[in-house]
Amino acid sequence: MTIQPIYTPGQSITVGAPATVANLVCGFDILGLALNAPQDILTLTISDEPGIRIRHTDDYQLPVAPSANVAGAALLALLETLPVPVGFDLVAHKHIKPGSGLGSSAASAAGAVVAANLLLNDYFSKPDLVRFAMHGEKLASGVKHADNITPCIYGGVTLIRSVFPLDIVPLDAPPLFVTVVHPQIEVRTADARQILKQQLPLRDAIRQWGNIAGLVAGLLQKDYALIGRSLEDVIIEPVRSILIPGFDAVKQQCIEAGALGGGISGSGPSVFMLSEAEHTAGQLERIMQEVYAKIGLPCKTYVTTLNHHGVTVIPPSSI
């Protein structure tokens, strides 16, 4: 017997879907974290009229045909497994710029399916929602990766031990400040993937898995010094950072100024730095602004914190 979803046609919900940092330094493809800013705002309405209708109120001119839209693709995947012919109207206002490396497509996809699930009275599990949202990532980058979607849905720092089968491990991390700089250049995910070396020396792999083990232990044991020592990537960063002007200067100066460490957010071009203290996080922002002012490259910066809750409902009163 199929359990029927409970919903009220015409009901609306508005959610905030946070930016995320994937490829967390040594945790390429497996570790991500959610930020408290920026976030996309999505309003979803459930109806008895089948199909998906999308409207964007931002200026990014994203496609609105459901199968060509990241949120649409995720909702289509969700609808396929739903035993009733409902439909959705989505109004999206994106604040996370597509191509920033801050999980813009994941926020659209995750925000849409979390909102849909709330309207369906929690019909699906969180891993189900991750699977639906991965269809959006597939549309955006050609790869069904989950390391932005998972922290976006779960909040905090999440480990994707395996994608097939999906094995998600939320890691109970201590409070962290995150400073992000988004230099206004474009790095295509496909390009960033292409320049990776497909073979690597065993000794580098061993060093990397020492670091990833140290990072997980540091997060779970709330050991900031260990987190700092473990934030080292000897495999991906040396290759990809070449695509990001100013990367070496930002990283070196931020670490000298007290950052625990950091690296490329996703496949770039955004760069993030973690710190234990708020005043350090603010100082890192000024360093980032100075580095890009010197180069003459416009940039946008954020000083924010680790987001522990993921996609959240925004009550109508505060919209």
Place this chain on the structure above:
Amino acid sequence: MTIQPIYTPGQSITVGAPATVANLVCGFDILGLALNAPQDILTLTISDEPGIRIRHTDDYQLPVAPSANVAGAALLALLETLPVPVGFDLVAHKHIKPGSGLGSSAASAAGAVVAANLLLNDYFSKPDLVRFAMHGEKLASGVKHADNITPCIYGGVTLIRSVFPLDIVPLDAPPLFVTVVHPQIEVRTADARQILKQQLPLRDAIRQWGNIAGLVAGLLQKDYALIGRSLEDVIIEPVRSILIPGFDAVKQQCIEAGALGGGISGSGPSVFMLSEAEHTAGQLERIMQEVYAKIGLPCKTYVTTLNHHGVTVIPPSSI
């Protein structure tokens, strides 16, 4: 000003130095654990007569010249940094067979320097002792590795995030039963190192670091199911297990019988399996014995537990 060590010439101490499992499945070169059995028994006496004198009461016919003996090499490294010209007399009775893959050389080296440090009133730190004992490993295998020595000295499960500089992270693991089988063949560490591929595909490395992250999280969060899912090695085991007759049968049958997982201990030939329940651990021992009886290869088995304290003093009354 150099701080002088406090000691009493003629004082003796006896310690038990436990067997250890290095290369803990996906944690090649970085994760190890200590066992409660077998263990070597070392009696060390400090004297004003410089130099090191070694006597073995076991039948392994190991060299007794200090610079050719693993414990001797470790003690020589310790003496070099000691500002007073003391000497040591060591009587060693090894129960951990050299070449078993159970950290026999590490037990000699770690046991000797821990005993020496107790006679020197804790003059050195634990990381100092690891560094001294690494000279013994260098003598035994040509490589200054620390992944047997560290759990031998610290107990429990230990992460070596980095050897140079030395960065040790003790991991607070839940109780575990360990079943070990030592098939009576020889696998030389040097041979086991030589057959490793020096390059590996990025996708395998990513899978491995997902597993290592999952294993560390599973241990710290006391999540036995996650430990089990993460005990997978896609890089080293497929190559090295070829050197160990019966490996595939032992592993498959043990996992079917409820083992969390396991693999090659160190560079073999011993194979270990972890379990949550004592009765499972006993059942695994019978499976191992049956597999080797079928092959016609003699073997020795141990059913033991994770050792949480490392090298320990044995009071004179119980010797």
